[in-house]
Amino acid sequence: MxxxxxxxxxxxxxxxxxxxYIPEMLYPNTRELQERYLAILESAGFRKELSSLLKDYAGxxxxxYYAARLSEHYHTHIYLKREDLTHTGAxxxxxxxxxILLARKLGKKRIIAETGAxxxxxxxxxxxxxxxxxxxxxxxxxxxxxxxxNVERMKLLGAEVxxxxxxxxxxxxxxxxxxxxxxxxxxxxxxxxxSVVGPHPYPDLVARLQSVISExxxxxxxxxxxxxxxxxxxxxVGGGSNAxxxxxxxxxxxxxxxxxxxxxxxxxxxxKTAATIALGLTGILHGSKTYVIQDEDGQITEPYSVSAGLxxxxxxxxxxxxxxxxxxxxxxxxxxxALRATRFLARHEGIIPALESAHALALLDKMTFPxxxxxxxxxxxxxxxxxxxxxxxxxx
Amino acid sequence: MNRxxxxxxxxxxxxxxxxxxxxxxxxxDTVPVIKALSEQGAxxxxxGVPFSDPVAxxxxxxxxxxxxxxxxxxxxxxxxxxxxxxxNTGTPLLLMSYLNxxxxxxxxxxxxxxxxxxxxxxxxxxxxxxxxxxxYKTLFTAHNLKNIFLITPQTTEERIRFLDREGxxxxxxxxxxxxxxxxxxxxxxxxxxxxxxxEMNLSNKLLAGxxxxxxxxxxxxxxxxxxxxxxxxxxxxxxxxxxxxxxTREFIHNMKGxxxxx
Numbered sequence: 001m002x003x004x005x006x007x008x009x010x011x012x013x014x015x016x017x018x019x020x021y022i023p024e025m026l027y028p029n030t031r032e033l034q035e036r037y038l039a040i041l042e043s044a045g046f047r048k049e050l051s052s053l054l055k056d057y058a059g060x061x062x063x064x065y066y067a068a069r070l071s072e073h074y075h076t077h078i079y080l081k082r083e084d085l086t087h088t089g090a091x092x093x094x095x096x097x098x099x100i101l102l103a104r105k106l107g108k109k110r111i112i113a114e115t116g117a118x119x120x121x122x123x124x125x126x127x128x129x130x131x132x133x134x135x136x137x138x139x140x141x142x143x144x145x146x147x148x149x150n151v152e153r154m155k156l157l158g159a160e161v162x163x164x165x166x167x168x169x170x171x172x173x174x175x176x177x178x179x180x181x182x183x184x185x186x187x188x189x190x191x192x193x194x195s196v197v198g199p200h201p202y203p204d205l206v207a208r209l210q211s212v213i214s215e216x217x218x219x220x221x222x223x224x225x226x227x228x229x230x231x232x233x234x235x236x237v238g239g240g241s242n243a244x245x246x247x248x249x250x251x252x253x254x255x256x257x258x259x260x261x262x263x264x265x266x267x268x269x270x271x272k273t274a275a276t277i278a279l280g281l282t283g284i285l286h287g288s289k290t291y292v293i294q295d296e297d298g299q300i301t302e303p304y305s306v307s308a309g310l311x312x313x314x315x316x317x318x319x320x321x322x323x324x325x326x327x328x329x330x331x332x333x334x335x336x337x338a339l340r341a342t343r344f345l346a347r348h349e350g351i352i353p354a355l356e357s358a359h360a361l362a363l364l365d366k367m368t369f370p371x372x373x374x375x376x377x378x379x380x381x382x383x384x385x386x387x388x389x390x391x392x393x394x395x396x
Numbered sequence: 397m398n399r400x401x402x403x404x405x406x407x408x409x410x411x412x413x414x415x416x417x418x419x420x421x422x423x424x425d426t427v428p429v430i431k432a433l434s435e436q437g438a439x440x441x442x443x444g445v446p447f448s449d450p451v452a453x454x455x456x457x458x459x460x461x462x463x464x465x466x467x468x469x470x471x472x473x474x475x476x477x478x479x480x481x482x483x484n485t486g487t488p489l490l491l492m493s494y495l496n497x498x499x500x501x502x503x504x505x506x507x508x509x510x511x512x513x514x515x516x517x518x519x520x521x522x523x524x525x526x527x528x529x530x531x532y533k534t535l536f537t538a539h540n541l542k543n544i545f546l547i548t549p550q551t552t553e554e555r556i557r558f559l560d561r562e563g564x565x566x567x568x569x570x571x572x573x574x575x576x577x578x579x580x581x582x583x584x585x586x587x588x589x590x591x592x593x594x595e596m597n598l599s600n601k602l603l604a605g606x607x608x609x610x611x612x613x614x615x616x617x618x619x620x621x622x623x624x625x626x627x628x629x630x631x632x633x634x635x636x637x638x639x640x641x642x643x644t645r646e647f648i649h650n651m652k653g654x655x656x657x658x
Contacts, residue, residue: 019527183575185573284496299447
């Protein structure tokens with residue numbers, strides 16, 4: 001596998017996947033981004049400002065925590081990369097900070113975003129408040145209900161939250177509506193996408209901004225174990241931004257086993273699932289060619305997961321390519337398993353994970369590792385937003 | 397000669413193209429609607445293929461897509477419904493579809509099957525022109541299908557020239573910064589944009605779309621361009637009535653400002 005192509009996709013293509021399948025109305029916006037994002041991201045001024053904000057505002061580096069009781073229970077060495085400890089409570093802030101600086105550089109005045117679990121919406125509302133920019137967040141009406149605390153946070157931060165009533169009223173529908181807003185306001189508005197999805201250059205842009213996770217992990221592993229490389233890294237995948245971020249600097253290190261965990265929902269075979277790699281076919285969704293859960297007529301299937309952040313019928317083109325190239329293994333974890341893992345981590349380590357991240361944790365119950373291995377799990381977010389869902393489940 | 401080229405050769409002005417969603421309001425309405433449009437004087441007909449995620453469309457077409465999908469509309473069914481359509485109409489017919497259903501059907505099979513039924517052109521809003529030229533142009537040409545490109549108020553002059561050079565059939569002029577939908581009239585900014593396009597002396601014919609909903613917007617567009625495309629307003633009209641023939645007669649005559657007789 002040519003790993004250099006992963007970090008600098010040609011015309012936005014990772015092998016067969018990616019590209020920019022957008023209506024002509026969005027051509028000038030995406031073209032401008034395509035032409036300018038790398039130069040801006042690599043400029044000294046941008047890097048300096050971003051790294052200072054990541055450190056002093058977002059609270060990076062996030063700890064790499066050796067989970068002693070979890071390790072004891074699973075008879076192997078388990079580390080948690082604590083993205084849940086960032087400001088706003090998830091890895092989403094890494095990307096939001098980077099993109100808001102980019103948007104400002106491009107002279108944009110108004111920010112739009114989509115959100116599923118609300119973590120990206122909160123991160124975007126936060127950075128908009130910090131930069132004094134106007135912010136509109138599209139959120140599926142169902143997600144507005146099941147992630148209520150995050151809706152209130154966004155409003156408190158000054159963002160306008162628009163509930164989307166179309167489709168299944170979840171993340172996919174929120175992206176559609178954000179794209180329609182962008183079509184209607186192409187000049188002043190910047191679309192701050194929250195995952196490694198969308199037309200080129202977003203998948204690469206977001207992967208680069210999230211790669212700070214694996215950049216830190218390398219020196220933190222070295223500090224803790226003497227080696228930069230863990231044996232295995234596990235991350236949950238909806239669109240795939242936290243996975244892309246924690247895998248990034250290990251993509252060209254084949255000794256490191258990379259595992260992505262999708263949301264199985266009620267079960268991959270039940271029709272109520274968001275396991276894109278398990279069920280998807282190559283297609284076009286939200287501007288890129290990638291695996292998409294769809295029917296035989298090419299209509300996108302409404303996904304399902306208890307976790308709003310993973311409830312998406314597509315996946316970033318980079319992840320599709322990494323699956324195709326067999327660089328990343330994919331597994332699916334069901335709602336029940338994720339909820340059980342949530343409670344287990346809370347009781348054994350005193351950490352309440354987001355339901356999204358709990359999918360990665362739940363894989364420990366389905367897989368065994370030799371005792372001398374070093375396993376890193378990306379704890380991509382915290383679970384405060386999910387309390388209602390978790391409590392309802394316990395009552396059932 | 398392709399029917400679109402033939403149309404513009406004989407009628408270079410005030411072309412009225414009407415868009416509707418296949419399988420809407422009822423699954424079996426596709427062919428009656430085409431017949432009605434053709435009989436009542438639509439110069440061109442765009443058959444919309446419903447899609448679950450129509451990002452370039454406003455609320456009216458989003459709704460008609462959702463209804464048509466619920467009715468069970470698919471590309472395969474459309475293919476069946478269109479069999480023999482050329483015995484009923486000589487009006488140029490275009491298909492408008494998002495890319496994903498076409499790819500699932502298979503681009504080659506799509507071109508072959510629909511060209512066989514007498515489709516003259518295709519609009520795929522999320523298929524970028526560069527990608528079309530590289531991957532599919534040869535195939536389309538072999539089946540005598542025109543692929544229609546869009547230009548918008550944001551398109552640079554350089555890119556308009558490029559799209560005009562590569563364009564087939566006509567150029568679809570998106571009237572404003574918006575998704576599809578209805579407007580009562582065009583602002584000076586929009587007519588100014590139409591005028592600039594006219595003064596570029598492009599080799600393709602130009603049809604305005606997005607926001608054409610009544611006689612006023614149609615006339616405004618026709619003053620500068622070769623005609624216009626209306627969609628949401630017609631779909632709204634279809635929704636209200638059971639008899640496509642009557643709705644269509646009224647709609648077309650209102651758009652063209654003719655008196656209804658008989």
